[in-house]
Amino acid sequence: MPKAPSDDAALRAYLAVAAAGGDEVAASRAAAEAVAADPWRVVEEAGALARAKIRRAPKDGALSRALRLRAPHLSGVKVSQGQPIPTLDPERRKALGAWDTPRSMARRLVGLLAGQDGGLHGPSLDPACGAGALLLAQAERGGGGPLIGEDVHAAALAVAQVALPQAQLRQRDGLAEPSAIDEEPPAILLINPPFVRAEAQDKATRAALVRRLPWLIGRWDLSIPFLILALSRVRRGGLAAMVLPSPALAQPYGLPLRQRLLAEHGLITLTDFEGFTGAGASVALGLARAHAPHDGPCWAEGPKATALLGLHGAPIHPKIRAGDPELAARARRSGQVLGDLFEIDTGVVAHGPGGGKAALLSDEPGQGRVPYVDAQDLKVGRVRYLWYAPERMHRAKRPALFLGPKLLIQRITPPGQVLVSLDEGDTFAGHTLNVLRPRAGACLDGVTALEALGRVQRLLRHPLTPGLLRLERGPRLDLYPHDLAAIPLPPGWLRASDDGDLGAAYGLSPAEVARLVSFGSP
Ligand SMILES: C[S@@+](CC[C@H](N)C(=O)[O-])C[C@H]1O[C@@H](n2cnc3c(N)ncnc32)[C@H](O)[C@@H]1O
Structure with a gap:
C-alpha cells in the first residue's frame, strides 16, 4: 500500500520548489501534488500555502504549518536564514477576501x-x-x-x-x-x-x-x-x-x-x-x-x-x-412618522484636515467655545467644550441645529435600549449622536416643544422601537437619521399622558409587542 504523505509533505514540497527558484504558483502546485491522494488535504493545506508569498527567511528556525517561523529547537520544518519560505500575506488576503470555506x-x-x-x-x-x-x-x-x-x-x-x-x-x-x-x-x-x-x-x-x-x-x-x-x-x-x-x-x-x-x-x-x-x-x-x-x-x-x-x-x-412583517405594517397604520414633525441630523465631526479632536475640544469652558457632548460623554454624564471652527472641521453642520431643546440620540446602538437624552440647553453634539428637534412651524398636537420631545424620548426608549427598527431594517447597529425619521408616531402620542402604552397606541396585543421587542433585544 502506498504510504500516506507525512503531515508536512505539502510544506516540504513547497520549500523544495521555492529553493529551486520556483514562484508561488509552481510551489503551490508542487505542495498540492505532494498530498494529491487526499483532495481535501490539497484544498486545505496547499490552499493555505497558495495564499502565502515567498520571502527569504530572516533567521534560522522551524517553520510551522501555520507558517510561523519559530525557534529552531521547536517543532516544524527546519529552514535556514536566507532560504525562500512561504510567509503569510494578510494584506493581499484582505484585498481579495480570500477566506476559504471550511x-x-x-x-x-x-x-x-x-x-x-x-x-x-x-x-x-x-x-x-x-x-x-x-x-x-x-x-x-x-x-x-x-x-x-x-x-x-x-x-x-x-x-x-x-x-x-x-x-x-x-x-x-x-x-x-x-x-x-x-x-x-x-x-x-x-x-x-x-x-x-x-x-x-x-x-x-x-x-x-x-x-x-x-x-x-x-x-x-x-x-x-x-x-x-x-x-x-x-x-x-x-x-x-x-x-x-x-x-x-x-x-x-x-x-x-x-x-x-x-x-x-x-x-x-x-x-x-x-x-x-x-x-x-x-x-x-x-x-x-x-x-x-x-x-x-x-x-x-x-x-x-x-x-x-x-x-x-x-x-x-x-x-x-x-406574520412578522404584518406587525410592522400595523404599527405603521397611522401614516405619520417622526420625520414629518422633527428635523433629524447627525452631529458635527469635531476634527478636520488640520488635526484631531484634541485641537478643538477642551474640558474647560472659554472664549469662542460651546458646550459639546458625544455618545461617550452622554454615557458618562460629562460635558466638554468645543471651539466651533467650521473651517477646521470635516462636517461642521449649522449651529442652529444645536440651539434650543432637542433630543440627542446615540448612533451606534447595541441591542437593547436606545440611549437618548433631552437637552434643554444649546449643547453641540458630536457625530456619534443624532440630533432631533421640532421642525419650524410643525403642528405638535397642541403641546410645547419640550413636552413633545419628552414624548418622543419615551417612544425611543421603549424596547418596542429598536425591535420594530431591526425587524424592518435588519439587525444592524447603526441608527441613521433616516432610520429615526421613519419611526411611526402613533395617533395622539404627543399629548398622551406619561403612562400611555405604546403597544396599545400602535394597536398591538401584548404578545405582538413581545414578538417585536424580541428583534431589538440582545
Ligand atoms: C471567500 S473566498 C472563496 C474561495 C472558495 N470558493 C472557497 O469557498 O473556499 C473568495 C475568493 O474570491 C477570489 N476573488 C477575489 N476577487 C476576485 C475577482 N475579482 N474575481 C474572481 N475571484 C476573485 C479570491 O481569490 C478567493 O479565492
Missing part, C-alpha cells in the same frame, strides 16, 4: 441542493473558486455534471486543479464585463463571494465599478456586485447555493442585492448565521432559484418575498417568521 460548511452548502429538482445535474460554476472547496464538496456528491471554476488568484487555481483534475478552471475576474466565455449558462452556482470592505478596496477600481454598476450604493463591500453579477449568469430556474455575509443581508448598502434576491430570483432556503473565521463577519447559507421569483416562504416558517420587500430595508434574516 470543509464542513462547504458540505452543508452543497447539501442544501440535495432534494431540489435539478440540484445534482448540469454544469456547476464557482466564479470565486479559490482552492476549490465548494467544487470538491459538489464533486463528492457525485452529480457528474461539468465543474467550472474561476478565480483571479493563479496559485489558488493551480491547487484547485490538482484537487479536481476533472474540473475546467480558468483565471477570470468575476467583476469583469460578461464575455463570450459564458457560452452556456450554468445550472448550478456555488459561491462564497469575496468579502472585501470598502476601505480595503482599490479606490480606482471601486470608482470604475460604481460608474459601470450605478445601482451600487453606500459603502458596499465587494460581495454585493460579485453576487449580483454571478446570479445574473445562471440559467433561468437554475440553483444558486450561496455563502452570504451578514452585512449584505442587513446593511443599507446590501439593499440592491436583497431586492434582486427577493424580486428577481427566488430565495428558498436560509440558515441561521454562524461565525466565519478570518472574514470578520458572520454568514448564513442560502439557496435561490435564479430568475424564478416564487410565492412561497423564503425560508423555513419564513415570510414570502413580497412581505419582505414591503419592509423598508427588505431585510433577509432567518429570525423573521411569516
Whole structure:
C-alpha cells in the first residue's frame, strides 16, 4: 500500500520548489501534488500555502504549518536564514477576501441542493473558486455534471486543479464585463463571494465599478456586485447555493442585492448565521432559484418575498417568521412618522484636515467655545467644550441645529435600549449622536416643544422601537437619521399622558409587542 504523505509533505514540497527558484504558483502546485491522494488535504493545506508569498527567511528556525517561523529547537520544518519560505500575506488576503470555506460548511452548502429538482445535474460554476472547496464538496456528491471554476488568484487555481483534475478552471475576474466565455449558462452556482470592505478596496477600481454598476450604493463591500453579477449568469430556474455575509443581508448598502434576491430570483432556503473565521463577519447559507421569483416562504416558517420587500430595508434574516412583517405594517397604520414633525441630523465631526479632536475640544469652558457632548460623554454624564471652527472641521453642520431643546440620540446602538437624552440647553453634539428637534412651524398636537420631545424620548426608549427598527431594517447597529425619521408616531402620542402604552397606541396585543421587542433585544 502506498504510504500516506507525512503531515508536512505539502510544506516540504513547497520549500523544495521555492529553493529551486520556483514562484508561488509552481510551489503551490508542487505542495498540492505532494498530498494529491487526499483532495481535501490539497484544498486545505496547499490552499493555505497558495495564499502565502515567498520571502527569504530572516533567521534560522522551524517553520510551522501555520507558517510561523519559530525557534529552531521547536517543532516544524527546519529552514535556514536566507532560504525562500512561504510567509503569510494578510494584506493581499484582505484585498481579495480570500477566506476559504471550511470543509464542513462547504458540505452543508452543497447539501442544501440535495432534494431540489435539478440540484445534482448540469454544469456547476464557482466564479470565486479559490482552492476549490465548494467544487470538491459538489464533486463528492457525485452529480457528474461539468465543474467550472474561476478565480483571479493563479496559485489558488493551480491547487484547485490538482484537487479536481476533472474540473475546467480558468483565471477570470468575476467583476469583469460578461464575455463570450459564458457560452452556456450554468445550472448550478456555488459561491462564497469575496468579502472585501470598502476601505480595503482599490479606490480606482471601486470608482470604475460604481460608474459601470450605478445601482451600487453606500459603502458596499465587494460581495454585493460579485453576487449580483454571478446570479445574473445562471440559467433561468437554475440553483444558486450561496455563502452570504451578514452585512449584505442587513446593511443599507446590501439593499440592491436583497431586492434582486427577493424580486428577481427566488430565495428558498436560509440558515441561521454562524461565525466565519478570518472574514470578520458572520454568514448564513442560502439557496435561490435564479430568475424564478416564487410565492412561497423564503425560508423555513419564513415570510414570502413580497412581505419582505414591503419592509423598508427588505431585510433577509432567518429570525423573521411569516406574520412578522404584518406587525410592522400595523404599527405603521397611522401614516405619520417622526420625520414629518422633527428635523433629524447627525452631529458635527469635531476634527478636520488640520488635526484631531484634541485641537478643538477642551474640558474647560472659554472664549469662542460651546458646550459639546458625544455618545461617550452622554454615557458618562460629562460635558466638554468645543471651539466651533467650521473651517477646521470635516462636517461642521449649522449651529442652529444645536440651539434650543432637542433630543440627542446615540448612533451606534447595541441591542437593547436606545440611549437618548433631552437637552434643554444649546449643547453641540458630536457625530456619534443624532440630533432631533421640532421642525419650524410643525403642528405638535397642541403641546410645547419640550413636552413633545419628552414624548418622543419615551417612544425611543421603549424596547418596542429598536425591535420594530431591526425587524424592518435588519439587525444592524447603526441608527441613521433616516432610520429615526421613519419611526411611526402613533395617533395622539404627543399629548398622551406619561403612562400611555405604546403597544396599545400602535394597536398591538401584548404578545405582538413581545414578538417585536424580541428583534431589538440582545
Ligand atoms: C471567500 S473566498 C472563496 C474561495 C472558495 N470558493 C472557497 O469557498 O473556499 C473568495 C475568493 O474570491 C477570489 N476573488 C477575489 N476577487 C476576485 C475577482 N475579482 N474575481 C474572481 N475571484 C476573485 C479570491 O481569490 C478567493 O479565492
